[in-house]
Amino acid sequence: MKNIIITGASRGIGFDTAVILARQGHRVLALSRNEEGLRALKKEAGEQLDFMAFDLLKPDAGALLEKVRPMEQVDVLINNAGYLLKKPFEEITNTDWSRAFGVNFFGPAHLMQILRPFLEKSGEAHILNIGSMGGYQGSAKFPGLSGYSASKAAISNLTECLAEEWKEKKVACNCLCLGAVQTEMLAEAFPGLQAPVSSEKMGEFLAYFATSGHRFFNGKVLPVSVSTP
Numbered sequence: 001m002k003n004i005i006i007t008g009a010s011r012g013i014g015f016d017t018a019v020i021l022a023r024q025g026h027r028v029l030a031l032s033r034n035e036e037g038l039r040a041l042k043k044e045a046g047e048q049l050d051f052m053a054f055d056l057l058k059p060d061a062g063a064l065l066e067k068v069r070p071m072e073q074v075d076v077l078i079n080n081a082g083y084l085l086k087k088p089f090e091e092i093t094n095t096d097w098s099r100a101f102g103v104n105f106f107g108p109a110h111l112m113q114i115l116r117p118f119l120e121k122s123g124e125a126h127i128l129n130i131g132s133m134g135g136y137q138g139s140a141k142f143p144g145l146s147g148y149s150a151s152k153a154a155i156s157n158l159t160e161c162l163a164e165e166w167k168e169k170k171v172a173c174n175c176l177c178l179g180a181v182q183t184e185m186l187a188e189a190f191p192g193l194q195a196p197v198s199s200e201k202m203g204e205f206l207a208y209f210a211t212s213g214h215r216f217f218n219g220k221v222l223p224v225s226v227s228t229p
């Protein structure tokens with residue numbers, strides 16, 4: 001049984017991953033802004049799951065630490081929350097950059113910093129960052145996704161650096177760069193597009209990788225896509 005924190009769990013891939021992990025018997029703390037979504041998650045996941053409203057753009061570290069302290073150690077952190085910015089590059093404003101990098105890079109980076117002492121206590125911790133094929137070097141790129149893809153590339157790079165810095169602390173760090181998955185995020189950004197993978201199936205894979213991947217990978221940025229990059 002592992003202590004797991006997952007962000008972006010009020011809907012989509014994070015929701016499905018959290019349900020699976022809690023049903024497997026892990027102790028899950030789910031974070032997101034939307035409490036209604038988190039309450040629905042709790043209903044599905046059962047008593048192994050606790051939740052807390054948390055905004056990555058305005059992180060309340062004190063409130064989070066109060067919630068985490070009784071867990072004593074954190075074995076898995078899944079930085080899954082994401083913000084998909086879709087705009088031509090020339091129209092991207094400073095507010096857009098701040099939001100995309102805030103949710104996709106600065107928020108996860110801050111979480112990793114404040115949770116470090118709890119991750120260290122695990123002795124075999126795993127940080128799983130959720131990137132995107134758009135941020136994977138050499139992949140096919142799509143117009144309108146430059147800001148989003150750049151923020152995902154940043155978290156991929158930080159993954160490699162952090163794995164090196166924290167290897168003596170026994171904190172592994174990997175990044176999975178997802179291809180299209182059928183979620184509300186995808187439907188909002190690309191109406192009508194049918195992804196080859198469901199959110200539930202991706203949740204199954206993430207639950208497996210988050211709890212086992214650190215035994216085989218560290219500092220790796222891995223494409224998770226059934227289509228050619």
Ligand SMILES: NC(=O)c1ccc[n+]([C@@H]2O[C@H](COP(=O)([O-])OP(=O)(O)OC[C@H]3O[C@@H](n4cnc5c(N)ncnc54)[C@H](OP(=O)(O)O)[C@@H]3O)[C@@H](O)[C@H]2O)c1
Pocket residue numbers: 007008009010011012013014031032033034035037054055056057079080081082083084103130131132133177178179180181182183184185186195
């Ligand atoms: N779906 C795809 O095709 C696809 C492809 C590649 C990568 N990904 C990545 O996979 C991850 C999950 O994607 P998804 O499709 O499941 O997305 P989604 O349905 O839009 O869910 C995103 C989650 O992130 C949370 N979130 C957004 N802004 C936040 C903030 N400021 N603070 C805290 N939480 C915040 C949302 O919760 P609240 O609104 O409640 O805060 C929500 O639970 C993301 O990192 C995404 O970039 C998805």
